[in-house]
Amino acid sequence: MPEVRLDLRQPHRQLVEVELHVRARPHPQRLRLPAWTPGSYLIRDYVRTLEDLHAEAEGRRLPLERTGVAEWLLDASRIRGPVTLRYRILATELTVRTCHLSAEHGFLALAGVVLLVEGERWSPHRLELWLPPGWQGFVPLPVDGQGGWQARDFDQLIDSPVEAGPHPEHAFEVQGVPHRWVSWGGDLPRHDPSWLSDVARLCHQCCLLMGEPAPAAPHYLFVLHQPLSGYGGLEHDDGCVLLYGRQDLERPEGRRRLLQLVAHEYLHQWNVRRLRPAELTPYDYDRPTIVPTLWFAEGITSYFDQLLPVAAGLVEEQQLLDDLGADLSRYLLTPGRHVQSLRASSQEAWVKLYRQDAHSPDCQVSYYLKGAVLALVLDLRLRRHGSWLGAVLQQLWRSHGRCRRGYREADLLEAFTGHDPDLATLLPQWLDGHQDPPLHEELAGVGLRLVSEASSQWGCGFKAAATAGSLTLQRVERDGPAQRAGLLVGDELLALAGRRLRSPEELAAALRATEPDAPSMPLLFCRDGRVRETLIDLEPPPLTVWRLELDPAATSEAHQGRRRWMHLQP
Incomplete structure (x- = not known):
């Protein structure tokens, strides 16, 4: 049984000293450090934080051959006793998927800490922490009665986050x-x-x-x-x-x-962890795995996370409408939803969602966000057909989740069409298409409507922010006035129609002063140390927000349906 000992007793160094005790095998063994952690679909190359890996046995060092960026070959075929692997992990990044160690606490995402030893993935693993005085460890694993914890296998071990400190x-x-x-x-x-x-x-x-x-x-x-x-x-x-x-x-x-x-x-302990996409059963810790159903895993969960506090009596109905309206507004103001389909968003998670840049809003949409919008449409539609989204989720839990049988998209489609046969055609269209699902129509069925508001100033097709006393472009909208004028992200704005620009407030004032029938406006800007001039054709004030409101013309039946929906009542 591999034993993992983590020494956090010098937190000021932000280094975790690791000892991994394994049994010697009569043949060379591969050692690998995972490249990502389940639930966060991005190759993180945790090996970048690993230092000074070496192997010891019988009082001497053993040869380690590096065969990949995060892979080594250990030859302990002549060793009869245990082998100890020693290395350090630099713990300086505070996120929920990385490692952070300071004088106040320690947090370890074990996917970035523990090496997977060939032949030991499905063996029990023991974990032990060496902590500063007054600290204690908090780990969601069974204690072993010897001051440590025991995992049934490697997967359960690295699925167990470690928090340590003098915490209540x-x-x-x-x-x-x-x-x-x-x-x-x-x-x-x-x-x-x-x-x-x-x-x-x-x-x-x-x-x-x-x-x-x-x-x-x-x-x-x-x-x-x-x-x-x-x-x-x-x-x-x-x-x-x-x-x-x-x-x-x-x-x-x-x-x-x-x-x-x-x-x-x-x-998520149900949807994603136990009710899991088949592509993630089991996990491949070394490379990206294309999962076309992340829209269900995350989008359905994102949809219900706003309704659950209302159903529990912890949040008011109007607060739900405010929060849901803000999300719907964000979705409807994302031009990338007309470029990237929901299925593509799921498949491209590894290279797009977690790597946002200034151009992302124009070419992609989050499967969290659009997945939640689709969940809303599906739930309201199913309710009109005598069912609801919770019934589909429960059915999939019984058929695939309890036994941890991974599902594929065909399984999801079969479950949905069992409650509404028309979804056999509609759902694939909504997943593959670039048009919005019938959001306005379904909201109207529960007495709600989306109302848009336009900006008070002319549209320029860019967003700018003040940095070090200058106004710099942070985003240039695709096919908008700024892009047609030849502007690029990073350009420094100097003057518009002769008015000096140093801040967003000065830009807003210049736009408000523009006459409705004004011709192209001269814009002075700086790029790569050179001052340039262009003409920008402003557009009518664009939409800036959508609000979710009660429809005063809604029927009493629609109001009753809305209350059942908001409180997760079938």
């Missing part, structure tokens, strides 16, 4: 299942006495959504990181890691947004 731990139960809440950067349950009871209600509501009497996990660990700013979450089989900035929590909508993040990651 809060225990509560959900339907008899033990849960723990651990925070770094603030003790939320102490400052918000109703927090744990609200989280328990929210977790119970997730169980109800899935048609289950209790959570899927036998025990569950919440880890919350609260730096000054930041946002993120990563799901695991028996826990999750949340990152939520203290500044965000202090905003009026902060607590509600955090509840939605909790709902999202908690629901």
Whole structure:
């Protein structure tokens, strides 16, 4: 049984000392460090943080041959006893999928820490932590009675996030299942006495959504990181890691947004972790795996994470409409939705979604965002046909999730068409097409409408920000006035129609002063140290926001349907 010992006793160095004890084999063994962690579909090349790997046995070093960027060949065929692998991991990056060690805490995403030893993937692994005085470790694994933890195999080990520090731990139960809440950067349950009871209600509501009497996990660990700013979450089989900035929590909508993040990651213990795409069964830790159904794995979860707090009685109906309206507005103002299909967004996650740049809004759409929009359309449509989206999710859980049988897109299509035969044709069109699903029509069925608002100034087709006393282009819209005028991201704006530009406020004033029938406007800008001039043809004020509102002409039947929908009632 491989044994992993992690030494965090010098946190100021931000280095994790790793010892991996393995048994010698009569043939050379390959060692590999995963390139990514499940739930975050980007090759992260964790090997960039690994230092000074060497192998020891019987008082001497053994040869290690590097056969790949993150792969080595260990020859211990002449060794009878155990072999010890030693190396260090640089822990300086605070996200939910990387490693961070400081004098205040330690967090380890074990996919970036533990080597996979050939022949040992499905063997039990033991984990032990060496910590500074006063610290304790928080790990969603069974304790082994010897001061450590034991995983049934390598997959369960690296699926278990490690948090360590002098943190308070809060225990509560959900339907008899033990849960723990651990925070770094603030003790939320102490400052918000109703927090744990609200989280328990929210977790119970997730169980109800899935048609289950209790959570899927036998025990569950919440880890919350609260730096000054930041946002993120990563799901695991028996826990999750949340990152939520203290500044965000202090905003009026902060607590509600955090509840939605909790709902999202908690629901993932069913949808994604156990009800898993077949392409991820088992995981290939070395290379990208194309998953065309990420729209279901993440989009469906993103859709329900806003409804679950309402159904649990923790969020008001109007607050849901505000939040949902903001997401729908963001979607409708994303031009990339007409370029990239939802299926393509899922398939290209590895190279696009997690690698955003100034041009991304024009050529792609998030499978989280459009997946949630499609989930909304599907839910409202199914309700008109006497079913609802929760029934489809429960059916797939029973057929594929409980037994951890991976599903493919054909399985999803079969499940949906069992509730609405027309979806056999419509759903593939919505997945492959570049047009919006019938969002406005389905919202009207529950007494809602989307109302647009236009800007108060002429459209210039770019976004600019003040940097070091100058106004620099951060985005140039595809086929917009700025692109037609030859402007590029990074250009420094100097003057518009003779008016000096140094800030967004001065730009807004210059645009407001433009006459409706004005000809092309002269624009002075600087690129690569050279001052240039162009003419820009402004457009009528563009749409800047969509708002979700109650339709005053809606029928009483539509109002009743809306209340059932908002509270997750079939």
